[in-house]
Amino acid sequence: MLFPPANSRNEPPRVVITGAGIVTALGIGWNENAEGFRTGRTAFRPVTLFDVSRQRVKSAAELDLPEDLPATRLSKKLARRLDRGTKMLLLAAHEAWTQAALDLCSDIPLVCGTTSGGMSLGEEYFRQATLSPSRRRQQPTRALHYLAQTQVRFIAEALDLHGPVTIIANACASGANAIGYAYEMLCRGRADRALVGGYDALSLLVFSGFDSLQTLSPTGCRPFDVDRDGLTLGEGAAVMALETLESAQGRHAAILGEIIGYGAAIDRHHLTQPHPEGDAALETMTAACAAAGINAAEVDYVNAHGTGTLLNDSAEATAINRWGGDHAANLSVSSTKANVGHLLGAAGAVEAVVCLITLREQWLPPQVTMKNPDPVCRFPMVRQPTNARVNIALSNSFGFGGANATLILRRWT
Amino acid sequence: MSGIYVCGVGAVSPAGWGVLPLRAALSKGVSLPAKPISRPGWERPLLIREVPVPSPRPAFFAHPRLRRASPITLYAAGAGLEALESAAATGAAQPAKLGLVICILAGCIQYSYRFFDETLKDPVTASPLLFPETVFNAPASHLAALLERPPLTYTLLGDPATFLQGLALGADWLLEERVEGCLVVGAEETNWLLADVLWHFDHSAVLAGGAGAIYLTRSPGESAGVKMSLITDAQCYTTRQSRAQAAQKMRCTLPVGAPDELLCDSTQARPHADAAERAAWSDWAGERLSPKAVLGEGLMAAGAWQCVAACDALAGQHFRAANISIVGANQQAIGARFVRSGG
Numbered sequence: 001m002l003f004p005p006a007n008s009r010n011e012p013p014r015v016v017i018t019g020a021g022i023v024t025a026l027g028i029g030w031n032e033n034a035e036g037f038r039t040g041r042t043a044f045r046p047v048t049l050f051d052v053s054r055q056r057v058k059s060a061a062e063l064d065l066p067e068d069l070p071a072t073r074l075s076k077k078l079a080r081r082l083d084r085g086t087k088m089l090l091l092a093a094h095e096a097w098t099q100a101a102l103d104l105c106s107d108i109p110l111v112c113g114t115t116s117g118g119m120s121l122g123e124e125y126f127r128q129a130t131l132s133p134s135r136r137r138q139q140p141t142r143a144l145h146y147l148a149q150t151q152v153r154f155i156a157e158a159l160d161l162h163g164p165v166t167i168i169a170n171a172c173a174s175g176a177n178a179i180g181y182a183y184e185m186l187c188r189g190r191a192d193r194a195l196v197g198g199y200d201a202l203s204l205l206v207f208s209g210f211d212s213l214q215t216l217s218p219t220g221c222r223p224f225d226v227d228r229d230g231l232t233l234g235e236g237a238a239v240m241a242l243e244t245l246e247s248a249q250g251r252h253a254a255i256l257g258e259i260i261g262y263g264a265a266i267d268r269h270h271l272t273q274p275h276p277e278g279d280a281a282l283e284t285m286t287a288a289c290a291a292a293g294i295n296a297a298e299v300d301y302v303n304a305h306g307t308g309t310l311l312n313d314s315a316e317a318t319a320i321n322r323w324g325g326d327h328a329a330n331l332s333v334s335s336t337k338a339n340v341g342h343l344l345g346a347a348g349a350v351e352a353v354v355c356l357i358t359l360r361e362q363w364l365p366p367q368v369t370m371k372n373p374d375p376v377c378r379f380p381m382v383r384q385p386t387n388a389r390v391n392i393a394l395s396n397s398f399g400f401g402g403a404n405a406t407l408i409l410r411r412w413t
Numbered sequence: 414m415s416g417i418y419v420c421g422v423g424a425v426s427p428a429g430w431g432v433l434p435l436r437a438a439l440s441k442g443v444s445l446p447a448k449p450i451s452r453p454g455w456e457r458p459l460l461i462r463e464v465p466v467p468s469p470r471p472a473f474f475a476h477p478r479l480r481r482a483s484p485i486t487l488y489a490a491g492a493g494l495e496a497l498e499s500a501a502a503t504g505a506a507q508p509a510k511l512g513l514v515i516c517i518l519a520g521c522i523q524y525s526y527r528f529f530d531e532t533l534k535d536p537v538t539a540s541p542l543l544f545p546e547t548v549f550n551a552p553a554s555h556l557a558a559l560l561e562r563p564p565l566t567y568t569l570l571g572d573p574a575t576f577l578q579g580l581a582l583g584a585d586w587l588l589e590e591r592v593e594g595c596l597v598v599g600a601e602e603t604n605w606l607l608a609d610v611l612w613h614f615d616h617s618a619v620l621a622g623g624a625g626a627i628y629l630t631r632s633p634g635e636s637a638g639v640k641m642s643l644i645t646d647a648q649c650y651t652t653r654q655s656r657a658q659a660a661q662k663m664r665c666t667l668p669v670g671a672p673d674e675l676l677c678d679s680t681q682a683r684p685h686a687d688a689a690e691r692a693a694w695s696d697w698a699g700e701r702l703s704p705k706a707v708l709g710e711g712l713m714a715a716g717a718w719q720c721v722a723a724c725d726a727l728a729g730q731h732f733r734a735a736n737i738s739i740v741g742a743n744q745q746a747i748g749a750r751f752v753r754s755g756g
Contacts, residue, residue: 140614
């Protein structure tokens with residue numbers, strides 16, 4: 001039953017991560033991304049997916065999809081017809097599912113965050129409906145595949161998952177909110193396992209939207225740099241297999257890390273601008289810490305939302321300063337959007353997986369392109385590849401419309 | 414375990430702004446007139462059922478965040494405010510912490526259409542005012558700003574059964590005492606492009622816009638006389654479970670039914686589309702109400718209208734209990750049960 005819930009346990013279970021998959025412009029899978037983020041490689045290049053000749057900005061972190069997708073229950077024909085976003089999600093989900101060895105577990109909820117679903121298919125539908133209205137060919141398929149629930153259902157079909165599907169569209173916090181939603185679902189005892197993540201592919205409408213707002217950087221994404229002038233868009237997906245500790249141990253699954261806290265809040269200040277003092281960001285970081293039973297001094301690394309826009313970064317820096325207090329001077333902070341751009345609905349999930357990788361491999365992802373940190377940052381930015389002892393990592397995600405979310409992950413030893 | 418109560422309902426539909434016109438239209442049981450809408454390149458127009466322009470103009474339209482908002486936001490706000498006002502009218506306290514869950518299938522289609530049209534003509538002239546309104550969670554953001562209170566706001570995407578997932582999420586927040594009240598809204602808007610999409614799947618379907626809202630609390634004293642009794646598991650459509658099987662499985666989770674109970678279903682007098690749901694409920698002994706047959710294919714709004722209509726009927730003491738059946742188009746079948754409470 002979705003309601004009423006089964007009698008809750010006295011103590012919420014611990015929620016661990018037993019699988020992770022990641023797809024960004026740095027590469028496909030854990031290893032390629034780990035190496036890219038560890039060395040601070042950037043993945044921006046001219047956009048080739050659509051015409052940007054009349055746009056103010058012409059680059060993004062576009063990724064190269066492999067010719068073949070992993071073998072799943074989807075037919076090759078259907079797999080070929082999937083749109084970019086679904087292919088990315090499938091690659092990430094397959095990696096997480098394989099790593100977690102969930103092949104014998106089918107009744108698994110699937111929770112995904114996205115901002116635009118199959119937008120490129122929606123664009124094709126629009127073009128044909130307006131430019132060649134008498135042509136109907138492919139239009140029903142485009143309409144159907146445009147829907148996020150269809151895309152996520154393809155993942156369920158591919159991996160033979162029969163659990164409920166939930167799709168969260170809280171703008172750029174969608175991926176983090178999806179992980180938080182699944183984490184809470186497991187804490188409530190509604191499921192023992194969940195596959196959860198976020199995805200978004202580059203599309204003309206979204207690219208034009210950010211360009212029209214003049215939030216895209218003409219010079220390159222440099223979060224928290226005093227000379228920053230905007231964000232750069234990217235695309236990708238990340239998926240985690242979450243599991244109660246009892247379930248993971250019961251099937252002798254390898255545990256990669258633990259989610260220990262989640263906080264969500266709404267910033268009502270403006271549709272596209274954060275509160276200048278970062279009130280909602282402070283609220284989510286504080287709430288996540290309270291849920292985790294830790295304080296800021298115990299956090300070793302903050303993966304900031306850090307889009308590279310003037311307003312976001314100053315508000316977030318202020319919030320981190322307020323949240324960290326005296327400890328802020330000791331916090332290691334970076335934004336991996338400097339490497340792979342802003343992945344919108346995928347951002348929160350990708351950045352959570354980056355945190356997991358840092359916890360597993362004990363290094364901090366640097367922003368090697370940063371030149372002059374904004375003086376508002378009272379915390380040290382990670383600017384060079386750095387090996388470090390990382391026990392707890394915090395990831396911020398803030399979205400259009402004021403959806404804010406914070407996740408806290410702990411190293412599993 | 415404490416219960417979850419329906420404390421207020423609100424609706425915006427082709428029948429008008431409010432639950433009263435919705436109730437009147439459903440009690441007549443006659444399909445509302447549809448309006449032709451032209452489709453470029455086609456001689457035959459499509460049919461839609463639009464929300465009428467409200468008269469007088471609601472005061473909230475002048476809120477700074479809503480002045481340029483798309484219709485879906487205005488519909489969501491209209492239904493949401495009515496639900497909260499109807500709760501206040503029955504003596505419910507203003508919650509200090511209000512949760513907000515907005516459920517959407519197509520979303521802000523009008524501004525998306527306009528913005529993409531401008532982009533294709535020349536991206537340089539595409540309006541920066543339009544783009545933020547195209548984002549799925551724009552209605553949630555505007556409504557949160559209007560209500561000033563929500564500490565928690567989620568936007569869920571999916572087919573119309575997702576509205577019941579939204580109610581379950583709101584109930585979870587209430588049971589965990591993270592909020593004192595939770596407003597769950599399903600909303601959609603119309604334009605020719607979305608009507609064109611629908612036409613590809615069913616030439617006789619009539620697209621409709623609007624919103625429905627349910628305000629939940631834990632306090633039986635604040636109840637409008639309706640308790641949320643259960644929401645079934647989500648029965649997803651897969652290669653192993655057809656839509657008909659999912660509908661049947663959902664139906665089996667709900668009580669058999671009695672003559673003094675209501676079934677509020679998602680059929681719309683279109684035999685092919687309704688077949689799975691009709692088969693699942695072929696044994697139903699009580700009365701039936703099919704809002705979509707009167708109002709049209711309101712997508713997520715229709716899922717919300719079903720719940721609003723059922724709760725309204727229970728509050729009016731016409732029935733002892735009401736079952737909701739939502740057999741979504743391409744994702745899942747979910748059912749729910751509301752019962753009359755003594756509050």
